[in-house]
Amino acid sequence: MPLENSPKLDDxxxxxxxxxxxxSPRMKQIRLLIxxxxxxxxxxxxxxxxxxxxxxxxxxxxxxxxxxxxTYGQPFSGNIYxxxxxxxxxxxxxxxxxxxxxxxxxxxxxxxxxxxxxEFSINIVAGQMADMGTVVFQSTATP
Amino acid sequence: xxxxxISGQGMVEYAMVLIxxxxxxxxxxxxxxxxxxxxxxxxISIFNNQSCAQTYCQDSFSSLSGSQMYxxxxxxxxxxxxxxxxxxxxxxxxxxxxxxxxxxxxxxNNASLTAGNGYGIYFRATNxxxxxxxxxFQYDPGANGFVIRKWVNGAEVFSPTLAQVNxxxxxxxxxxxxxxxxxxxxxxxxGYVDGVAVVTAVDSTYTSGGTGIRTWxxxxxxxxxxxxxx
Numbered sequence: 001m002p003l004e005n006s007p008k009l010d011d012x013x014x015x016x017x018x019x020x021x022x023x024s025p026r027m028k029q030i031r032l033l034i035x036x037x038x039x040x041x042x043x044x045x046x047x048x049x050x051x052x053x054x055x056x057x058x059x060x061x062x063x064x065x066x067x068x069x070x071t072y073g074q075p076f077s078g079n080i081y082x083x084x085x086x087x088x089x090x091x092x093x094x095x096x097x098x099x100x101x102x103x104x105x106x107x108x109x110x111x112x113x114x115x116x117x118x119e120f121s122i123n124i125v126a127g128q129m130a131d132m133g134t135v136v137f138q139s140t141a142t143p
Numbered sequence: 144x145x146x147x148x149i150s151g152q153g154m155v156e157y158a159m160v161l162i163x164x165x166x167x168x169x170x171x172x173x174x175x176x177x178x179x180x181x182x183x184x185x186x187i188s189i190f191n192n193q194s195c196a197q198t199y200c201q202d203s204f205s206s207l208s209g210s211q212m213y214x215x216x217x218x219x220x221x222x223x224x225x226x227x228x229x230x231x232x233x234x235x236x237x238x239x240x241x242x243x244x245x246x247x248x249x250x251x252n253n254a255s256l257t258a259g260n261g262y263g264i265y266f267r268a269t270n271x272x273x274x275x276x277x278x279x280f281q282y283d284p285g286a287n288g289f290v291i292r293k294w295v296n297g298a299e300v301f302s303p304t305l306a307q308v309n310x311x312x313x314x315x316x317x318x319x320x321x322x323x324x325x326x327x328x329x330x331x332x333x334g335y336v337d338g339v340a341v342v343t344a345v346d347s348t349y350t351s352g353g354t355g356i357r358t359w360x361x362x363x364x365x366x367x368x369x370x371x372x373x
Contacts, residue, residue, distance in 0.1 A: 030156045037163035044170035051174075081296050083348055088273075088296065108348065110295045117298030138302075 061101040062124040066132030068095050068111055076111075076137045083108040083119075102130075111137055197373035199247060200237035200354075204368055211236045213270065213355070223365045226262070230359035234270065238371045239353030249354040250324035252368040256317055259362025260285030265294075266325050266332070267352035273297065277352045278305070280325045280334040280342070284316035285360060289334055291344035305332075306344035320367075 023031075068076040068091050075095030081088045082102055091097045091111075099109075104126035110117040116139060124130050202209035204224040207217065215231020217224060224233070238249070249266055256262060261283040268277030274297020281290040288309040293300040310316070324335045334342045354371055358364050 027156070030160065034156065034159050034163065037160065037167060041163055041166045041170065044167060044174070048170055048173055079296070081298075083295055110298060110300060112295065112298035112300075115298060117295050117300040118302045119293070119295070119300050 060104050060126035062104055062126050063129045064099040064102050064122060064124060064132060065129060066097055067134045068137050069134060070137055070139065078111060078113040078137065081110045081112065083110060111135055113139060198370060199243045200235055200371040202235055202369045209236055210234065211239065223367055226358040226362055226364040230362060232355060232357045234355035235353060235369055235371065243353065243371055245351045246328050247371050247373060248324055248326045250322055250370045251356060251366050252322050253320040254323055254364060254366035255320045257363045259358065260360035262356060262358045262362055262364045264323055264325055265355035265357060266327050267349040268355055269352045277349055278332060279357060282323055289342040291332055291334060291342055293346060293348060305346050306342045308342040
């Protein structure tokens, strides 16, 4: 046979083509298990992330204003704190206050003098001014 | 006959399963850490018959070296810590150092109240200079009951009071020594008098912090030791 009529190497490759790989049932189970575990890990990771300080620091902020009076209707002299943050401000001589950059979400705000505090739950909306309204501060130990 | 190639699972798949299981377990422990630890401890204690109790801090009040006075002049004498006139605050140095875990039981042993409106145990307390943040469980004849309140920057939050339970009619507040303790687990705090639960509060504001004692309104108090344990 003349050399030019000899089969080419490519022809042999077509003859000996590997049969398609078939996945065994056990392999399918393992891959399903990997998929399931992957989903579990992602979900648990998201739950952990949602509980971390990172998400809190990524939250946006809003402002809070209000007026605090004593039981005689006079401006109250004291402080405003946002719990678990370092945010605080003194109440102005006219009883008003303004707190800027309060993390958005439900915040516990405390109106306090030197010894007694009263707590309020306020919803802060990012980019907006929340108004606490007028609060009457009871200085006595048992308001 | 044509042979079909069927590939089995390889080491890569097994390794992936193992890695994912480890990551999932770590994430679950991170979410439930304390309770898992307690569960292991209780399981092991079934076999070795030992208690899970572990003491984190102990002050016998033989001197003031284990304490940090914050308000008023406290004194020790014959193994007793006694309150100053007019009220005061003293912290347990060890538990305030930040080395104790979040959950613990703090007990003030053999505390005798002879006058005044009451005393309390601070827990999960911090004092960063802006005042005390944390909680206090109070033996409070002034309020005729047992009270748990939150503290924010040195202010005692009266509304809302986290929990208050009136004492039984005719309760003898004075003279007899009592052991006052608070069990702090997650967001649940239970106050005990002589081992009997008297008040429970739930709050999530503070997740860690140390312990201390407070008195007010002319209280005269002496106690024989403070223990912070598991």
